[in-house]
Amino acid sequence: MTLVKTLLELPGLRLRLRAGGDLLEREVSRIYVTELPDPSRYLSAGELVLSGLLWWREPGDAETFVAALARARCAALAASGADTGGIPDDLVLACRRHRIPLLEVPADLSFAVITERVVLALAAETDGARKRLLSAAADDASLPALLAYGATELGADCWVVSATGRVVAASAPGRPRERTVLPVGGRHAVPWSLVVDADLGPGPAEVADELASLVGLARAREDEVRRTRMRIAAPLIRLLADPASSAAELATAFTATGLPADTPLRVLLARTPGTRIGAEVLGELLADHPATTFIGEVGETGADAYALVRADTAWPDDWVGTATATLTKLGTGRILVGAGGPATVSGLRGAGEEARHAVQAAARRSERVAVVSGEEIGMHRLLLAGAPDELRRTLRERVLGPLPEHPELLRTVRVYLECSGSPAKAAKALHVHVNTLRYRIARAGELLGVDLTDFRTQVDVYLALTIDT
Structure with a gap:
């Protein structure tokens, strides 16, 4: 992990700490060079911002610039005072106020050299993290252990989540905080995602991609183990x-x-x-x-x-x-x-x-x-x-005959049967007089040529009514 204090130790850079001595454990994810007075829209968390201070004209100009770095959660500011006669005092004060580490770049050191050294340091750290993850996967392929290693390398909690929202494994308890989401490889009807509680720069993003690939391999291994275990029940399932x-x-x-x-x-x-x-x-x-x-x-x-x-x-x-x-x-x-x-x-x-x-x-x-x-x-x-569709339709048509052509009678018969053949209950449910109910039931019976007070007939008609059309 490349930290702000790591930059102070890089040979040949001769960077000098001017503010933020208590913030040197911040992780650096990438480097960004800017001379804009307000670079807000271009900044990302974890960046080392490199500036020649061409935007600075007079005391007070530093406030807007440094506040933008703080809002973006940048790791540090490395500034050269070659064109301003040194580092302006208001820049130092603004960095202290907004808690941004300030590193002074020697006037004779080019930004190209700084960029090259920092990029090499980040690349070396990324390669090391990927190698450590691969080693961890070889030693212990379980998902919880893999995520624990990944969380250590990324400096952030990690979760594996299925497409249904189920937490498959996690490096920490609680629901996922989805700041970075990466797909886990593999052809599955229920895909998985790797969720990382951090906004990742290029280096950490490569580590997270490697972790997502390893999670995919771990899933494939688990699938194979599961298939092997399921084979003992395969004959039973086929017979069933x-x-x-x-x-x-x-x-x-x-x-x-x-x-x-x-x-x-x-x-x-x-x-x-x-x-x-x-x-x-x-x-x-x-x-x-x-x-x-x-x-x-x-x-x-x-x-x-x-x-x-x-x-x-x-x-x-x-x-x-x-x-x-x-x-x-x-x-x-x-x-x-x-x-x-x-x-x-x-x-x-x-x-x-x-x-x-x-x-x-x-x-x-x-x-x-x-x-x-x-x-x-x-x-x-x-x-x-369990009956075939054609048989179901035939039974419905045979039992109900012309009744579906009379919606009021059809509804009356349905409610009557649902009320266990009780005229009083059915009349109350339909908000009609009981004699009206009896008349309708008798009329429906005439249409069907059956006695709807007979229990076996009631069963046949009720079953026909429950068949979907």
Whole structure:
């Protein structure tokens, strides 16, 4: 790290400290030469500003110049008084007042020499920092350790954040302070970013780029380890997705996972039409879940992915809402997720069917991202969700007949059935007299050729009403 005090020690420069002796630990990120009276718009944090003071004409001129350096959080000012008969007193006072270290440049020293020496010092420091990061990555490839090394080299806290806003790893607690954000390499549906709590100059920016590359390599290694671990559950997931598989085959494949036979599992199914990102989507949703998780793709297209999650740990009450909000942050096309279970191995096939029906119910929604749990929808909806579209339309048309052509009667029948066939409750909900309600129900029954007070008929009509058109 190149500090202001480092500049005073560079051989051949002979810089003399005139103000800011207590500020020599400031880091220098680059060098900038200017003769503007007010260089505000061109300054950056951490810069060593080099000036021949051509802007200075009389006492008082230094205030505007130095105040601009202070607002930009410049590291120091190196000034030559060759054209002003020495360093003006008001410049020294202004630097003390605004807490800007002031270094006096010898009159016989060219700015080209200073620039060359400082740039070489910054380059050497950058190369050293990059080498130390590479060495750290070789010794300990874990993300937290890597970020800790990076924070030390950059002198600023670092975070790795996923596209959903999840903090993957950090060098310090708390939410990221996004002063510099760099993309982490790799082809992922859920990209990561490196966030640094500092405005970086050219040298530190190169170090941060190296750190982002190393984070990408660490992620690739973690992906490979995860894929290897998931292979033990791959046969179970394939069988779960195959309706023709037997209970014995499922039990045998379950044994290979090493889980006790009475372990309850939740089944999650992610469907991403046209893309192969389901496994990564589920991985992001379950990244912070403490339970054992197995994730695997199904089929050649990989549009479907299953996750098996141990259900003997706490499950968030608002998981559906949280998962929907998380996935909405991903601009990766349609994402459908269904959840089934929990169930032990004997009921695992049923949990898988429940997850599939839940995904089919999600597909009938208009939202780009839809998450449905089997627990939140009625059994009749789960059963209907598994029926082919053509069959659903045929059943609706056959049962409801001409009723949809009479909106008032259709609404009356719906409310009547939702009120468990109670004329009094339905009449109150519709704000009509109970005799009017009875007349409408009788008229609807005539149109359909059925008795709407019969329980089995009520079930058929209600199921038909719940089919989306």
